[in-house]
Amino acid sequence: MENIELIFKEKFGASPEAIYSAAGRVNLIGEHVDYCGGKVLPAALSLKCCVAARRNGTNIVRIAATTLDDFTEIDLKDTSLYKSYRWGSYQAGVADEMLRAGYRLVGCDILYDCTVPFGSGLSSSAAIEVATAYALAKLGDNPIDKVELAVISRRAENNYCNVNCGIMDQFASAVGKAGCAVLLDCATLAYEYIPLDLKDCALVLTNCKKPHNLVSSSYNDRRGEVHTALEVVKQKFDVENLAEVTPPMLDECRALMPPVIYRRAKHVVTECERVRRSVEVLKSGDLESFGKILNESHISLRDDYEVTGVELDTLAEEAWKRPECLGSRMTGAGFGGCTVSLVKRSGIEQFISNVGENYKNKTGYNADFYVAEIADGIIDEGTV
Numbered sequence: 001m002e003n004i005e006l007i008f009k010e011k012f013g014a015s016p017e018a019i020y021s022a023a024g025r026v027n028l029i030g031e032h033v034d035y036c037g038g039k040v041l042p043a044a045l046s047l048k049c050c051v052a053a054r055r056n057g058t059n060i061v062r063i064a065a066t067t068l069d070d071f072t073e074i075d076l077k078d079t080s081l082y083k084s085y086r087w088g089s090y091q092a093g094v095a096d097e098m099l100r101a102g103y104r105l106v107g108c109d110i111l112y113d114c115t116v117p118f119g120s121g122l123s124s125s126a127a128i129e130v131a132t133a134y135a136l137a138k139l140g141d142n143p144i145d146k147v148e149l150a151v152i153s154r155r156a157e158n159n160y161c162n163v164n165c166g167i168m169d170q171f172a173s174a175v176g177k178a179g180c181a182v183l184l185d186c187a188t189l190a191y192e193y194i195p196l197d198l199k200d201c202a203l204v205l206t207n208c209k210k211p212h213n214l215v216s217s218s219y220n221d222r223r224g225e226v227h228t229a230l231e232v233v234k235q236k237f238d239v240e241n242l243a244e245v246t247p248p249m250l251d252e253c254r255a256l257m258p259p260v261i262y263r264r265a266k267h268v269v270t271e272c273e274r275v276r277r278s279v280e281v282l283k284s285g286d287l288e289s290f291g292k293i294l295n296e297s298h299i300s301l302r303d304d305y306e307v308t309g310v311e312l313d314t315l316a317e318e319a320w321k322r323p324e325c326l327g328s329r330m331t332g333a334g335f336g337g338c339t340v341s342l343v344k345r346s347g348i349e350q351f352i353s354n355v356g357e358n359y360k361n362k363t364g365y366n367a368d369f370y371v372a373e374i375a376d377g378i379i380d381e382g383t384v
Ligand code: GLA
Pocket: 027, 030, 031, 032, 033, 034, 035, 165, 166, 167, 168, 169, 332, 333, 334
C-alpha cells in the first residue's frame, strides 16, 4: 500500500485521497454458461487491481500504472475517443458507460497496480474495470452498489471494448467475498455466497503461459453457435435461455441441428447440471465428488465445447495423474489461461514440481503456479 502511495506522489506530485481494489477471479464451475442464462460459481482472488486516486480539479482523467512510464489522458467531454488505446480503453469504456447511465464524474488522477497476471484468464480486465468504476463513482460522490459496478463494467467491455463477454468476471470481481464462492444466476443476477470449506485441500491455479487474446479467439464464435442452438430448441420448447434446457429436451432436438451445434449445446446443458451437483457436494463437504465434477467439466469443454487446446489439456491430464489432486479443469474462457486444481495441501510442492516438469517437457512452456486465496471483491483500502 505504501508503495502505491509513493509512486502516486512521484507520478502526480501529490498524495492520493483514497485507495481501492477489485479482485481477479477464478471460476470453480459453470464455464461458458453465463451468456446462456446459467448459474456460475466463481470466487474472488487475492490477486487484484489496486488503484490510488485523487480528484484533480479538471475535466480530465489521467491514468498511470506502476509498471508503465507514460500517462494516458481521458477527456470526460468526449469519452468515445479512446477505443483503440491499448492502455486506457477499459477505463475510458467504464467512464463512457457511467456518463451514459447518469453518473456525475469528475477529473481525477488514478494509478493502477495490478497483481492479476495479464492474459492469464484470471480476469485482469474485469478487475481494472471494476476498480475504475468504483474509483470514479466514489470521487464523483455517487452512491453505487456492487452489483451495479459489475453491470456497468460488463457493459463497458461489451460496448466499448467489443468483447462479447458475460457478466461472471465483473460480478465476481465486485461482489466476491473472502472464503466463499459466489453462486450467481446469470439470468436474474440473484446470488448467494457458498462457504468454501476446502478442509486439507487448496485450490492451485496453473497458468499455461500460452499467449491468448479473448477478442481474437473463438469466444464470439461460440456465442453464435449457442445462439443457433437456442433458436432450434425454441422451435419445440418454450424457453428463454439454453440453461433452462434439460438433457432429455436437448436430445429431442438433436436431429434438428448440425452435430457441432448439438455438442456446443450439450456442453452448456450438462455444465448447468454440474453446477447444481457441485453446490450440493460442496455444501455436504464431499470434496472427492467435487473433484470428479471438475474433471467432467474439463472433458466437456475439451470434447464438446472445444475451447481447451493442447496446453490446457496437458495441464489437466498431468494433474489428473497426481495422487494428491482431487480434480482439475480449465477455468475462464479457455484457449489459454489457467487450470484450477483441487490439491491436498500436504502434496502441493510435489504437485507443482511434477506437473510443471511434465508440462514443460511436453509443450516447452514454463507454467506458473499460484495457491489461490479467496478474498473480498471490491475493497475500500482506506483514505490516505
Ligand atoms: C470469459 C468471459 C466470461 C465467461 C467465461 C467463460 O471469462 O469474460 O463472461 O463467459 O469466459 O465461462
